[in-house]
Amino acid sequence: xxxxxxxxxxxxxxxxxxxxxxxxxxxxxxxxxxxxxxxxxxxxxxxxxxxxxxxxxxxxxxxxxxxxxxxxxxxxxxxxxxxxxxxxxxxxxxxxxxxxxxxxxxxxxxxxxxxxxxxxxxxxxxxxxxxxxxxxxxxxxxxxxxxxxxxxxxxxxxxxxxxxxxxxxxxxxxxxxxxxxxxxxxxxxxxxxxxxxxxxxxxxxxxxxxxxxxxxxxxxxxxxxxxxxxxxxxxxxxxxxxxxxxxxxxxxxxxxxxxxxxxxxxxxxxxxxxxxxxxxxxxxxxxxxxxxxxxxxxxxxxxxxxxxxxxxxxxxxxxxx
Numbered sequence: 001x002x003x004x005x006x007x008x009x010x011x012x013x014x015x016x017x018x019x020x021x022x023x024x025x026x027x028x029x030x031x032x033x034x035x036x037x038x039x040x041x042x043x044x045x046x047x048x049x050x051x052x053x054x055x056x057x058x059x060x061x062x063x064x065x066x067x068x069x070x071x072x073x074x075x076x077x078x079x080x081x082x083x084x085x086x087x088x089x090x091x092x093x094x095x096x097x098x099x100x101x102x103x104x105x106x107x108x109x110x111x112x113x114x115x116x117x118x119x120x121x122x123x124x125x126x127x128x129x130x131x132x133x134x135x136x137x138x139x140x141x142x143x144x145x146x147x148x149x150x151x152x153x154x155x156x157x158x159x160x161x162x163x164x165x166x167x168x169x170x171x172x173x174x175x176x177x178x179x180x181x182x183x184x185x186x187x188x189x190x191x192x193x194x195x196x197x198x199x200x201x202x203x204x205x206x207x208x209x210x211x212x213x214x215x216x217x218x219x220x221x222x223x224x225x226x227x228x229x230x231x232x233x234x235x236x237x238x239x240x241x242x243x244x245x246x247x248x249x250x251x252x253x254x255x256x257x258x259x260x261x262x263x264x265x266x267x268x269x270x271x272x273x274x275x276x277x278x279x280x281x282x283x284x285x286x287x288x289x290x291x292x293x294x295x296x297x298x299x300x301x302x303x304x305x306x307x308x309x310x311x312x313x314x315x316x317x318x319x320x321x
Contacts, residue, residue: 032103056080062090123251134234200226232304
């Protein structure tokens with residue numbers, strides 16, 4: 001039976017922050033230990049335990065993978081007490097498992113929550129992504145433009161030289177041609193090793209982060225999480241699913257996706273109000289990483305609500321046992 005309890009985003013937001021914080025604290029002991037799987041599993045266990053304390057009838061729509069691939073927080077898993085509103089949950093218990101294992105910057109725990117049926121059930125495939133910050137005319141750039149056209153168009157809209165634009169790109173062999181074209185244009189490029197949710201968030205605060213645009217292909221689940229953050233902070237985003245074989249096309253069909261060439265806007269990826277939380281595991285440009293103090297672990301969490309556009313930064317000091 002469908003749960004019609006109202007989505008109380010204000011009341012649920014603090015609980016969502018606790019979920020994110022618990023996952024970060026659990027993974028703290030694995031920072032720099034070289035074990036990606038152990039770090040991810042610690043975050044998964046803690047996030048699941050905290051989610052099951054919330055008065056929600058939650059379903060994981062973006063998670064650790066299909067049920068046969070992930071023992072916990074798999075796509076379709078039900079979480080919460082079942083007593084509250086029906087919600088979709090998108091999560092990445094540890095975005096940056098490699099970053100955590102190697103003690104490199106920008107590892108995060110990430111989670112978003114929205115009313116049931118309002119987050120795209122993105123299959124675990126690649127997505128071609130493009131994101132910019134707020135303050136621009138709608139659809140001023142598009143996935144159908146070349147990288148050169150995107151940068152030149154954004155520079156005109158911003159009233160600056162192309163050389164003043166900075167584009168963030170995942171450093172991958174598949175992006176070599178795009179990077180070469182961007183070099184020819186003359187813009188700056190910030191290459192990142194992992195963590196494209198954080199990269200999308202950077203676009204919303206270009207004056208602080210120096211990132212004007214994010215482009216390139218990455219995981220589709222991370223695309224939904226990035227869109228959730230941008231819906232809270234402002235900015236535009238577009239994504240188009242990419243399929244390499246019949247197995248991946250089958251995953252799309254299983255998720256209910258019939259138009260394989262559709263370009264999704266931010267508001268297609270997240271159709272109603274959403275709450276978003278991310279906690280730093282290692283030091284990063286979005287939030288600070290976990291700090292060890294005598295008897296304590298301290299975390300920083302960014303907590304956002306699209307309904308109000310509020311962005312909170314929360315410091316949590318957790319006694320160690």
